[in-house]
């Protein structure tokens with residue numbers, strides 16, 4: 219067993235590694251315990267809004283992130299049924315307005331950048347460490363791993379994702395199943411059946427479905443995601459979300475979306491969950507972060523961005539409340555983060571509902587979207603501006 223005042227981070231996803239790196243920047247020793255045998259992410263895309271790229275900039279990583287990804291010119295919303303544009307958001311003046319750009323990149327590229335930066339900062343990175351229990355004592359924590367190893371630290375961060383074991387120390391809640399399914403596909407751009415403009419993030423919205431398209435890795439890879447409400451889930455079937463449902467759901471969409479859908483991976487799919495916000499993330503010297511704390515539906519593209527915000531706030535609170543007890547710092551961290559992330563969890567649900575409405579509600583939504591001025595930022599300033 220190690221014996222130190224390290225911060226133990228359980229989970230080496232985007233949240234855990236961002237937290238480890240941010241805290242290591244303050245000079246504290248940090249150790250990451252990751253269950254998988256190597257650090258890795260699913261091979262799909264990720265949108266990073268300026269609230270996250272500002273943090274990556276302060277960590278000295280923005281240049282690497284931009285080099286690995288794409289700086290799109292704009293976000294475009296289209297009607298998935300008619301193929302008509304509904305509204306757009308130009309990204310050009312984001313660095314002036316929000317202090318950082320909007321970047322899209324491959325998840326594994328971001329993870330590689332974070333792993334390298336953690337190594338450079340001296341973070342101890344351990345793989346194959348499945349944490350099965352965190353023991354809180356009055357003056358330290360002990361993480362017990364499935365292989366029998368134990369790690370002693372000053373405090374622990376549970377960054378172990380949607381199905382967090384750490385969260386079970388605080389709550390017996392379960393993830394909320396939305397009944398929506400995602401199919402993804404990140405493929406060489408030349409294999410994309412019908413890409414949209416390579417400088418755009420495009421989201422086609424329609425009744426009970428949407429389709430996202432954007433380039434990755436300097437424009438070499440094309441990322442697409444199709445999401446739809448599963449009729450099989452609603453009917454209580456066990457085999458819901460299969461490719462026949464995908465084809466049926468998207469049969470009503472415009473030719474562009476139908477064609478583009480052909481280059482999705484069909485051998486795997488993901489069901490979409492979130493959870494109700496918690497009003498406490500802290501037990502003893504163990505606190506939650508990222509999806510373990512605030513899993514959200516992906517409609518605002520903010521899950522990873524919020525984990526990155528968490529990381530920065532945690533590090534700042536540890537610096538500001540430097541005490542051997544840790545509790546002031548961890549309490550200050552959750553007091554700052556819970557209200558903001560709870561709001562985003564709630565708004566993400568509503569935003570998804572707005573995308574997926576049908577009939578008269580869709581007509582009204584389209585009217586509001588098409589009437590919106592392209593330089594109107596009222597609906598995003600709270601998200602992309604300060605925390």
Ligand SMILES: Cc1cc2nc3c(=O)[nH]c(=O)nc-3n(C[C@H](O)[C@H](O)[C@H](O)COP(=O)(O)OP(=O)(O)OC[C@H]3O[C@@H](n4cnc5c(N)ncnc54)[C@H](O)[C@@H]3O)c2cc1C
Pocket residue numbers: 228229230231232233234251252253254263264265266347348349350377378379380382383400443488507508509510516519520521522523524525
């Ligand atoms: C379709 C889709 C699209 C999305 N798009 C975006 C987007 O564009 N922008 C955005 O910001 N967010 C997006 N998100 C959300 C984003 O993917 C997540 O919020 C983010 O990846 C959460 O990171 P995390 O590190 O908290 O959790 P995870 O990525 O789940 O990482 C948890 C880590 O903990 C490890 N672990 C688990 N249990 C243990 C244990 N007991 N011991 C040790 N290790 C353990 C796991 O192996 C894993 O490595 C999207 C989500 C979906 C589903």
